Amino acid sequence: MRIEQHPILEFRRGKKVKFIFDGKEYEGYEGETIAAALHAAGIRVMRESPVLHRPRGLFCAIGNCSSCLMTVNGEPNVRICTEKLREGMVVNSQKGKGVLYEKRS
Amino acid sequence: MLPVDGIPTPEDIMAKMPPPERLARGPVVMVECFQQIPCDPCTHACPRQAILPMKDINEIPRVDYEKCNGCGQCISVCPGLALFVVDLTYSEEEALVKLPYEFLPLPAEGQVVAGLNRAGEEVCPARVVKVVATEKMDKTAVIWLAVPKNMAMEVRHLKVKPRGTTVICRCEDVTLEEIEHLIKVEGVRTLEEIKRLKRCGMGPCQGRTCLPLIAREIYRLCGTEPDSLAWPTYRPPVIPLKLGVLAGGGSDDAQA
Amino acid sequence: MKREVRFAEIAVVGGGPAGLCAALEAARAGARVVLLDRQDHLGGQLIKQTHRFFGSKSHRASQRGFKIAEALTREVASHPAVEVHTGATVFGFYEDGVLGVEQKGRVFYLKPARVIVATGAAERTLAFPNNDLPGIYGAGAVQTLVNVYGILPGRRVLMVGAGNIGVIVSYQLLQAGMEVAAIVEAAPVIGAYWVHAAKVRRAGVPIYTSHTIKEAYGKREVEGAVIWQLDGDGKPIPGTEKDLAVDTICLSVGLSPLIELLAQAGCRLAYVPELGGHVPLRDENLQTTVPGVYVAGDAAGVEEASAAMMEGALAGLHAAYSLGYGQQDYEARRAAIREQLEALRSGPVGEKIRRGLSKAIIQL
Numbered sequence: 148m149r150i151e152q153h154p155i156l157e158f159r160r161g162k163k164v165k166f167i168f169d170g171k172e173y174e175g176y177e178g179e180t181i182a183a184a185l186h187a188a189g190i191r192v193m194r195e196s197p198v199l200h201r202p203r204g205l206f207c208a209i210g211n212c213s214s215c216l217m218t219v220n221g222e223p224n225v226r227i228c229t230e231k232l233r234e235g236m237v238v239n240s241q242k243g244k245g246v247l248y249e250k251r252s
Numbered sequence: 253m254l255p256v257d258g259i260p261t262p263e264d265i266m267a268k269m270p271p272p273e274r275l276a277r278g279p280v281v282m283v284e285c286f287q288q289i290p291c292d293p294c295t296h297a298c299p300r301q302a303i304l305p306m307k308d309i310n311e312i313p314r315v316d317y318e319k320c321n322g323c324g325q326c327i328s329v330c331p332g333l334a335l336f337v338v339d340l341t342y343s344e345e346e347a348l349v350k351l352p353y354e355f356l357p358l359p360a361e362g363q364v365v366a367g368l369n370r371a372g373e374e375v376c377p378a379r380v381v382k383v384v385a386t387e388k389m390d391k392t393a394v395i396w397l398a399v400p401k402n403m404a405m406e407v408r409h410l411k412v413k414p415r416g417t418t419v420i421c422r423c424e425d426v427t428l429e430e431i432e433h434l435i436k437v438e439g440v441r442t443l444e445e446i447k448r449l450k451r452c453g454m455g456p457c458q459g460r461t462c463l464p465l466i467a468r469e470i471y472r473l474c475g476t477e478p479d480s481l482a483w484p485t486y487r488p489p490v491i492p493l494k495l496g497v498l499a500g501g502g503s504d505d506a507q508a
Numbered sequence: 509m510k511r512e513v514r515f516a517e518i519a520v521v522g523g524g525p526a527g528l529c530a531a532l533e534a535a536r537a538g539a540r541v542v543l544l545d546r547q548d549h550l551g552g553q554l555i556k557q558t559h560r561f562f563g564s565k566s567h568r569a570s571q572r573g574f575k576i577a578e579a580l581t582r583e584v585a586s587h588p589a590v591e592v593h594t595g596a597t598v599f600g601f602y603e604d605g606v607l608g609v610e611q612k613g614r615v616f617y618l619k620p621a622r623v624i625v626a627t628g629a630a631e632r633t634l635a636f637p638n639n640d641l642p643g644i645y646g647a648g649a650v651q652t653l654v655n656v657y658g659i660l661p662g663r664r665v666l667m668v669g670a671g672n673i674g675v676i677v678s679y680q681l682l683q684a685g686m687e688v689a690a691i692v693e694a695a696p697v698i699g700a701y702w703v704h705a706a707k708v709r710r711a712g713v714p715i716y717t718s719h720t721i722k723e724a725y726g727k728r729e730v731e732g733a734v735i736w737q738l739d740g741d742g743k744p745i746p747g748t749e750k751d752l753a754v755d756t757i758c759l760s761v762g763l764s765p766l767i768e769l770l771a772q773a774g775c776r777l778a779y780v781p782e783l784g785g786h787v788p789l790r791d792e793n794l795q796t797t798v799p800g801v802y803v804a805g806d807a808a809g810v811e812e813a814s815a816a817m818m819e820g821a822l823a824g825l826h827a828a829y830s831l832g833y834g835q836q837d838y839e840a841r842r843a844a845i846r847e848q849l850e851a852l853r854s855g856p857v858g859e860k861i862r863r864g865l866s867k868a869i870i871q872l
């Protein structure tokens with residue numbers, strides 16, 4: 148959910164861009180992280196953990212903990228809490244340890 | 253207890269109360285800062301130097317109540333939002349409380365909000381007398397609340413109540429909650445008063461939609477039969493006309 | 509592999525309040541400084557802090573954190589002797605005193621005569637069933653989402669931890685439009701300044717001390733949490749469970765200093781719980797056991813921003829001085845900063861820090 152009005156802050160958002168998450172198109176703003184754009188769309192599950200196959204999301208949001216790894220434009224293990232969103236990005240939830248160039252349909 | 257649940261005890265509050273003689277003379281600051289922390293902006297905030305300078309920034313602030321005139325300028329400076337102004341002389345029945353507020357929406361002057369105590373419980377209705385929010389205050393507004401006198405030492409926060417979704421007057425967007433409040437809290441008893449306060453019946457429908465509903469609420473809450481109420485008079489036109497129709501005498505179509 | 513190495517006088521790693529003040533102080537003394545931060549903006553933790561700061565008026569108290577960050581960033585950016593690199597992660601501290609830096613996919617190496625490490629701290633987590641469910645975040649993470657990007661992670665939150673961070677973030681979540689179901693704190697008393705606690709409390713947020721989270725539940729995301737009470741020995745009391753319908757859980761259970769680079773540099777570390785965990789031993793000037801390597805801010809021990817700024821200034825001042833800069837004003841400036849730092853730590857709430865520092869500060 149995006150905050151429209153805030154008592155202290157004004158949010159200056161960049162240009163609107165489109166990206167694909169697990170095959171579906173979403174919108175976000177340039178300059179925000181992939182994690183922010185996904186959260187704005189209500190998506191909090193980023194991947195499946197490698198051994199226990201548990202859903203995993205964000206924990207630290209500043210690139211410290213590696214909880215948020217996803218496959219971005221075919222590259223696995225991208226920490227999407229610091230990776231900035233760009234027009235046309237293809238983001239996929241990651242299963243296990245991530246496979247390079249995983250097949251996308 | 254503060255360190256256990258965040259609520260100061262009555263003894264804590266007593267210790268922060270300005271002397272009774274001073275309270276009896278009008279608005280005065282109340283510094284609800286209970287702990288030695290490294291913090292001193294309050295001591296620089298008062299134009300009259302009523303909050304005394306500290307030798308060590310860990311001191312608990314002290315006040316010279318004779319110097320304070322209750323202006324409230326210090327309120328928005330305190331990072332702990334611990335400064336308040338209380339005026340027990342505001343009117344016969346009401347006291348004034350000035351408090352810091354950093355939420356949206358800001359209440360409007362004249363609006364009635366819920367007064368909350370230090371535990372966050374609603375304790376009474378409170379009328380917003382003034383909203384001060386200048387550039388210099390950097391988004392910490394100071395709200396002046398008129399509260400029943402016995403609540404002056406209780407009310408320390410406010411809640412803007414949602415206006416509700418049961419609409420009574422469609423022309424002016426007045427809700428059931430607002431009408432109930434007028435009747436129950438403000439003691440309003442007549443359609444004429446409600447019309448004057450909320451403009452119900454002054455919109456294009458002339459009260460056709462709202463007045464019967466309001467009459468029913470008055471009956472429900474105070475037992476006054478609708479036919480013993482004074483009903484407002486109707487003025488022409490009884491149906492809204494397009495602008496200029498009366499003046500120019502043209503037909504509807506010609507105006508469109 | 510041949511690597512190209514750039515030389516520098518002073519490198520500052522981390523552009524939070526500590527790093528910013530270190531860079532400014534050293535540059536003002538006349539040294540040339542390279543400031544590196546892995547984020548694409550300077551300010552560190554300060555950029556997400558919307559509340560007015562405590563501390564002394566002469567040190568920007570009563571200003572909002574993000575405004576302090578803006579002001580310091582402007583001062584640094586306009587100082588000709590500071591070269592700023594954002595989006596620049598220092599990934600290694602090599603034996604020959606060389607820093608490896610990755611910036612936007614490129615790698616370069618820096619050999620500074622002095623290094624000030626001001627990398628801040630990382631949020632800790634807590635072990636309880638389902639603690640990895642999506643919807644459970646560090647309090648700082650939620651603060652980033654909400655205050656930097658303007659996005660709410662959910663509607664109703666449970667805050668675990670009633671230290672300053674937990675209580676302040678709760679207040680900020682209320683301001684942003686979330687509901688805070690409760691704040692739980694395992695200790696019998698609130699750790700936050702009481703004025704902060706009072707302000708969330710009167711906004712209707714219950715604070716349960718001697719309570720902790722028992723478990724989180726939910727299928728793919730958080731759907732609720734169970735809290736329970738702890739007895740005098742910190743053991744949970746069965747039968748005291750309360751079920752809270754929340755979709756978000758924030759953990760604010762402490763920070764650990766980020767000291768990896770200092771460890772690589774060979775600095776002697778000590779485990780000092782009062783300062784948040786392993787910290788480098790250092791002298792009064794913040795110089796570690798490796799000559800020329802300094803530490804400042806939360807990386808030296810988790811404290812708060814005013815102290816971080818002053819530690820940064822002390823480290824920057826001494827690093828410049830040791831290179832021959834600012835000889836004239838050195839003693840006076842150093843005394844002034846130290847006096848303010850001591851005043852800040854001298855009260856009852858500084859007791860823990862003082863205890864920690866007595867174990868971490870050594871004579872070199």
Ligand SMILES: Cc1cc2nc3c(=O)[nH]c(=O)nc-3n(C[C@H](O)[C@H](O)[C@H](O)COP(=O)(O)OP(=O)(O)OC[C@H]3O[C@@H](n4cnc5c(N)ncnc54)[C@H](O)[C@@H]3O)c2cc1C
Pocket residue numbers: 521522523524525526527544545546547550551552553554557560561562563596597598599626627628629648651672673674676677766804805806807810811812813814815816
């Ligand atoms: C919610 C909250 C409320 C707070 N309230 C207050 C308050 O009211 N008053 C107060 O005084 N303090 C407060 N603090 C504490 C204060 O924010 C911190 O103590 C302070 O920010 C520490 O400063 P620092 O410069 O050491 O670290 P940080 O601000 O954490 O900055 C560290 C910087 O280093 C960078 N970095 C880390 N590793 C690397 C690397 N390898 N390469 C490149 N860059 C790197 C990071 O990107 C970051 O920008 C609060 C903190 C929080 C979280």
Ligand code: SF4
Pocket residue numbers: 280281297298299300301302303319320321322323324325326327337
């Ligand atoms: S209310 Fe006015 S006069 Fe009184 S302490 Fe505050 S600023 Fe000073």
Ligand code: SF4
Pocket residue numbers: 283284285291292293294295313329330331332333334335703
């Ligand atoms: S500014 Fe507020 S919190 Fe700080 S010492 Fe003064 S009253 Fe206490």
Ligand code: FES
Pocket residue numbers: 204205206207208209210211212213214215216226227228229
């Ligand atoms: S959430 Fe911690 S690295 Fe992304």
